Amino acid sequence: MPQLSSSTRPRLTTLVTVGVSATVLLTVLSLLILVDHFALGYAQREAEQRLQQLSWQVRGTLNGVVRKAGSDVQLLTELPRVREGRTPAEVRQVLESLQKTFPDYAWIGLTTPDGKVFAATQGVQEGVDASERDWFKHGRDKLYAGDFHPIPPLGKKLPYSADPWRFVDAAGPVQDADGKFRGVLSVHMSWGWVRRMAQTILAPADQQYSADIFVVRADGTVILGPRGMEEQKIDTESLRLANSGASGALKESWTDGVSYLTGYARSGTPGDPATLSWAILVRQPEALALSGARALEHQILLLGAVLGAVMALGGALFARRLTRPLNALSRAIEERLAAAPADGAVLPDVRQHDSYHEVQVLSRALNEMLRNEQGHLDALRGLNEKLESTVGERTREIARKALQLERALSQEQTTQQLLQERAAELRAILDNAHDAFIALDPGGVVREWNLQAEQLLGWRRTEVIGQPLAAMMLPPLLRRAYERDMRQLAERGDGAAAMSRRVELTLHNRAGQELPVEVSLAYVPRSSGHLFIAFLHDISERKSLFASMEAMALNDTLTGLPNRRALMQALPEALQRANRLRQSCAVLFLDLDRFKQVNDRYGHEEGDELLRQFAERVRGAVRKTDTVGRLAGDEFVVILEMLHSDADAQEAADKLLPALQRPFILKTATVSLSASIGVAIHHPDDPQDTEMLLGRADRAMYRQKQQGMQLRARR
Numbered sequence: 001m002p003q004l005s006s007s008t009r010p011r012l013t014t015l016v017t018v019g020v021s022a023t024v025l026l027t028v029l030s031l032l033i034l035v036d037h038f039a040l041g042y043a044q045r046e047a048e049q050r051l052q053q054l055s056w057q058v059r060g061t062l063n064g065v066v067r068k069a070g071s072d073v074q075l076l077t078e079l080p081r082v083r084e085g086r087t088p089a090e091v092r093q094v095l096e097s098l099q100k101t102f103p104d105y106a107w108i109g110l111t112t113p114d115g116k117v118f119a120a121t122q123g124v125q126e127g128v129d130a131s132e133r134d135w136f137k138h139g140r141d142k143l144y145a146g147d148f149h150p151i152p153p154l155g156k157k158l159p160y161s162a163d164p165w166r167f168v169d170a171a172g173p174v175q176d177a178d179g180k181f182r183g184v185l186s187v188h189m190s191w192g193w194v195r196r197m198a199q200t201i202l203a204p205a206d207q208q209y210s211a212d213i214f215v216v217r218a219d220g221t222v223i224l225g226p227r228g229m230e231e232q233k234i235d236t237e238s239l240r241l242a243n244s245g246a247s248g249a250l251k252e253s254w255t256d257g258v259s260y261l262t263g264y265a266r267s268g269t270p271g272d273p274a275t276l277s278w279a280i281l282v283r284q285p286e287a288l289a290l291s292g293a294r295a296l297e298h299q300i301l302l303l304g305a306v307l308g309a310v311m312a313l314g315g316a317l318f319a320r321r322l323t324r325p326l327n328a329l330s331r332a333i334e335e336r337l338a339a340a341p342a343d344g345a346v347l348p349d350v351r352q353h354d355s356y357h358e359v360q361v362l363s364r365a366l367n368e369m370l371r372n373e374q375g376h377l378d379a380l381r382g383l384n385e386k387l388e389s390t391v392g393e394r395t396r397e398i399a400r401k402a403l404q405l406e407r408a409l410s411q412e413q414t415t416q417q418l419l420q421e422r423a424a425e426l427r428a429i430l431d432n433a434h435d436a437f438i439a440l441d442p443g444g445v446v447r448e449w450n451l452q453a454e455q456l457l458g459w460r461r462t463e464v465i466g467q468p469l470a471a472m473m474l475p476p477l478l479r480r481a482y483e484r485d486m487r488q489l490a491e492r493g494d495g496a497a498a499m500s501r502r503v504e505l506t507l508h509n510r511a512g513q514e515l516p517v518e519v520s521l522a523y524v525p526r527s528s529g530h531l532f533i534a535f536l537h538d539i540s541e542r543k544s545l546f547a548s549m550e551a552m553a554l555n556d557t558l559t560g561l562p563n564r565r566a567l568m569q570a571l572p573e574a575l576q577r578a579n580r581l582r583q584s585c586a587v588l589f590l591d592l593d594r595f596k597q598v599n600d601r602y603g604h605e606e607g608d609e610l611l612r613q614f615a616e617r618v619r620g621a622v623r624k625t626d627t628v629g630r631l632a633g634d635e636f637v638v639i640l641e642m643l644h645s646d647a648d649a650q651e652a653a654d655k656l657l658p659a660l661q662r663p664f665i666l667k668t669a670t671v672s673l674s675a676s677i678g679v680a681i682h683h684p685d686d687p688q689d690t691e692m693l694l695g696r697a698d699r700a701m702y703r704q705k706q707q708g709m710q711l712r713a714r715r
């Protein structure tokens, strides 16, 4: 089980305290941001709206006063006493009556048609030529309002005022009863009423926060404003907007570097000469306009800090209270973890806490978990022991298997080495074998070919390995038989029985020469494909030796004629032919007379020579188809075949005698001898008894010899 380090993990109390403090801090900060964003924005909009309304209020008042002056001028011009008054006093009385109704009418006068002041309040300026004045020029045709301007001569004649005398004119044409132009009536309003109007409009609160009202002429000259700024020219954004006819409020910096909120509007009606177009600006320093919101912001910050501290403290106390049972539980767990249970030790329960529901549940769950853990630990110990035992067993088994494998590998290595040595031995044996060795697979393809095979057949090993054998060295007739045999062997699958044999064959070597060989065949069953192996032994010499021995066995070595054995083979064949051809044959039995004396007198070599010459003479005296052989010593046999009659045989014997009686010229002497000839005839239906036939011929020869001896004795 992992050991938890208490020093590296913060306590829940700390976490809750920090969490509450952070939450309060975040709440206060959020509140500040909201206040800054909404409250200040709202306060700015409120201030701008108020300043805008003030500018509208000033505009309305200015327009009202100018309209009132125009209305008063209109009223006077229509009064009969003004239109028809004959004396200045008569007209002056009417004018002064009007002046009393509005004290700011500083001067009211009526001119003559040519511009001289006919009558005026308090007689001021009467008789003065005003034809060059703007109000006269413009007032002749219709109602006219003139801009703010000082009139020094008039000002000097008027009573003292705190402000220098400045006037706003209103003028209009007067017609007499006949409708003729009588003159221009003009009212000069003093400027003091405007300042009073501004004081009245600005509420005490605005005055306290230094709100200022500006009335500005179109050329930028301030005609009403704070002291020091009147008669000065200004150029602000609000002024430009007001001159363009717009009205509203904005935030801007003035030339004093202070940021102001400014409301702006324009008085008068463009194109109406009876009105006056002035820009009205009402400004207030931004800091003062928003001071209320700023104060609120500070209060919220202070309140938030106090609230945060109180809540953090409260949170810490609450967290401490909340986590006390949890701490006790965690301490209990740490202590249990610190005291690692010894093998087989039982873990004690943790104390049950019932402070509140969750801790109660947690305590129970913890104890339940501990009991489960105890069970798991016990099971784990059991498993561990079992596992260790299994691992030990498996390790021993693996070691045993590894040892066996090592031995098997070593054995395999030895076997491989032995196999290689055996293969090398076999190769050496095969290459040094006396016979040629060939191995074929079931398809007749050459798989092995030793040095003797190369020498015997002429093909090199590399040329024949992988090649079909039959096409190369079997004669055509044998090739077909070989292919048939191989096919049958493959079908029957009993190669061992069929192949374990020794045969003699005639093969063709590379030069196309026939080569008699003795072949020892064997069948080698193998899992990787059966093999037919053959040892080929060259039997050329044996064949020729055998042929010569056979020849020797059937021929008489002295004369070269067929010997007795050959005669005993040839005679039955001759009898069979005679029977088959229905023609008689005969046997002549020849024996030299007194040959012994030649040997005795001249020696055996001379005797041999005589026998050779005798054989030649017999051979030369009969037909080629007749057989001449030497039975033994000086006895010869002639087999006569295809006889037409019995006399033919005697005739042949009679023809032989003269040839035999001629002298034989030997090395040391010339010898004359005679021979006795006995004749025995075999007819086609006679029994096939060669001994009997030879016996008859022998007996006939003996009789012949006896007769000859008697003749010689008589002589």
Ligand SMILES: Nc1nc2c(ncn2[C@@H]2O[C@H](COP(=O)(O)OP(=O)(O)OP(=O)(O)O)[C@@H](O)[C@H]2O)c(=O)[nH]1
Pocket (backbone or CB within 6 Å): 558, 591, 592, 593, 594, 595, 596, 597, 599, 603, 604, 605, 606, 607, 608, 611, 632, 633, 634
């Ligand atoms: N030189 C020689 N003598 C042989 C050979 N074979 C047998 N003889 C001799 O031939 C003789 C044959 O014997 P005979 O036929 O009894 O003697 P012969 O003198 O001919 O007597 P007749 O036949 O009765 O006239 C013997 O003396 C043999 O030794 C041989 O191969 N060479």
